[in-house]
Amino acid sequence: MSIQSPPTLLELAWSSLLSDKSRAILDLEDLPIELFPPLFVEAFSRGHTEVLKKMVQTWPFTCLPLGALMRQPQPEMLRVALDGLDMLLAQQECPRLPVLPARRGGEALAMLSPIWERLPDVEVFVAAVVTQQGGRWKPQVLDLRNVHGNFWRMWSGAVVVACSPEDMKKNQKLKHGPAMAAKLPLKVVIDLCLTERPMNEFQAHLFLWVTQRRDMVHLCCKRLKIFGKPTRHTRKVLRLLQLDSVQKVEVHCTWVPSTLAACAPFLGQMRNLRKLLVSQVRVPAHTSPEEQEWLLAQLTSQFLRMDSLWKFCVDAVLLLEGHLEHLKTPLEALSITNCPLSDSDWNYLSQCPNTSQLRHLDLRGIKLTNFSPEPLKIILETVAAILKSLDLEACEMTDSQLQAILPALSRCSQLRILCFFGNRISMSVLRDLLLHTARLSQLSRELYPAPLESYDAQGAIHPGRCSQLCAELTAILKDFRQPNILIFHTVSCPQCGRMFLYNQGLIYCSCPTAA
Template identity: 30%
Template sequence: MDSQSPATLFALAVQSLLNSEPEVIHALQHIPRRLFVPFFKAAFMGGHKNIITRMVKIWPFTCLHMGTLNVQEPQHELLKAMVESLPVFPNQNSDFRSCELRVLDLRKDDGCKTVCSESNDKSVTCFHACAYSEHSILKRESRCNVVNSESEGQSSRQPMELLVDICLNGTLGEDEFLSFLLSKAKESLGFLHLCCRDLQIYKLCNCKSTLSCLDLQCVKELSFNQASLSEVTKILSQVVQLDKLSLSKITCKSLNGIICGNFTTQLRRMDHLKELNLSFCLTDHLENILSVLPSGLDFLSLNSCRLSHNDFKFLSQCPQVNHLKQLNLSNNRIFSEDCESLHTLLQKVSGTLQHLAIDYCLLTDATLPVLISSISHCSHLRLLRFGCNPITMPMLKRVMQHLTCLMELKYVVYSLPVHCYGIWDFLGRLDPQKFAEVKAEISMMLQVAQRNDMKWITYFEEI
């Protein structure tokens, strides 16, 4: 019997049990704790709603995380059933097997196990429990340890936490699910804390009433698409600690006025910010924003920010970006006078940079060599994007010769040479035969360089 047989036999046994739903529901009272997690995963992926409902009611661990489970449209009803089954009231669960569940995490997180490691501490042991909101179970327990003024009926109830990521994009499915979650939290009379970690807001003007129902102290990742800078600032003032901030299509009459000053005042509070994504006009104002941030940024995206020469110059001197792992400068025109500043910046981050994007920057044969020279020293680079720039085939070959020495670089999105397009229009009509010839030559050069582990694709192939 090979090493895979025990796992296969167990999986077959689980599937056989799941086909007998009434018997399984009755047997759940007697299943050992160590079998709950694999049994739950199989039941969830198989869409066994009644079994999942019962398992949540008698869950024998402090927490339950979706983690790596793939939640598609058919599983949305299962998520609702899980939330509905949360035993927030003592008389809701009359089973002799008590429920230990305190934290239900509906977020997708590939680095999160179904349950956290347990300790001997009687308090909440989930590593992902909310740490900032005044309504979190950790702070509620802390207050209860100081004074317990609740009635006897209330003291038998333990607070619970529901961790979610929310996207306010106006779609019917998202709106209905969020309404359901808010209703469940309201019915719990304060004993179920709805904790949103990743909040994405599309058209802020359309979802202000919904935002008023959310506890923004929990938010760790915040994204805005289509909002005014004053509205963004108001929301930021309610956030306690951010790891990631994304701002796209933000409007402001002037970046020199009081509104921008209030915005940077809020940014100054973001001591733990690691990722910043900006995609709106910042011409000659990049310094106002970056200079107030902490010096430990890992990811910076300035896509379509209309950066000026002064902005590039400041970027090369900015201490906040000295240890970047990812940098996106796409859709900003890079002139020859800007290349020296970028050369300096890339030299500073050569020991940490892993991802670099300079798509649609109108780089040419005259400007690209300066950048490629510095890029070739980024020893930890894994992904490089320089697609849709008007360069020639000789320059593309030169770029490849510089990059094949980077052993950690596995993915390159490159620019098709200008001769592959119509004579009058760069990025216009593509000649299929010339495209195929370039691909064949790239493939041959990779074989000669013995870099079959590298994948070179164009923007068109990626789409």
């Protein structure tokens, strides 16, 4: 029989306070700021909407991370928060609140400092929540993302400790006073996923509320995903967003000319965009070559405006062939997968400045059989001191192509992830590959194809031979270092459709011939 722990004094205090709604609302004005977060969580979990509304109005921090309390969007709780914020927005100045005793205000500031140091988005929280006169700030940010969970967990007595005045001064980053804060627009931060389906109740209510208060509220979005064909609702939301707040965009859809022409300019306005992922973009078959060129011009012309872009990913984007020269921004991560490339594209990659700072290069599914290995060799030589991951899975590389890049590959001293899965490479060339990578001490994940000699004349996998050859290759590396993750991978077995994985002595396959 388990013994349940008795409630703490704090929990008993919350229960008593929330049992009388009217008293709870009145007592908020005398509540020390360090007790606001735990009381807010208690009221939220019990559905005390009137208390929550009042707490939003008297919230003593610049950010209210409401999204971290929602496992899924909750329209009712959103309405409560927005109703509370409405009363603040209606005021021309900060709300008048009772002055905290100087001793309690000083203690609260001391308690804040160690919490600021542990929060991920520290700039949101490093705000002087108690001024010299003892007044409180109103919220400046309503964060509806599922982040900042640490903020709520940190406000327990077990982790709040006092700190010195020197530590407090070191952590006070925000210099605006309450008068300045009152003039700043309220920021509503949310991660968005837009689809062809109608907006849900949560989104519809939020967007309507923001639309009606555009002079006082800024809708900000760091991560934006678009699935399916963009609709008029998609464009309406894009017009509502503060586009310079967008840092990551994912687009997965089939474009039509009019839609692409309407949506492409929004990308150019995302001046702080850092990551762009575009996948599965196919133009309808009836689109003429002239229309395709016009479509691509609409999209690629926006690349020139993306000064902050450092990660560019395209997957199965058929429009890209022959137009890589439009991408001018220096990149840290480049992923071009399952796309057809022209000779000019391949040569441009080795010459353009946007590949000189690459730390991650992913070319999965790009057929390189008929391309010269020289451009890839030049890229590896250029970024040898900084490259951290290289993925050449299923590129159909030949023995001679792989041998040509081995000297450059062996100089990639910072390489941590290397993948050659899906290429048909002979045992002798794989042996050379491992000898060239054996001294790359940073490698933590190595994914190689099983040798060609693992297959019979009909392409079927010979389990015993495969296991023996992979064991020999593993031994080569172990003569130099102990590999961390080392896997050899076959192509699909024509008899069962499955593949073999050899992982330092263990081979797995459901094929009956493996028995």
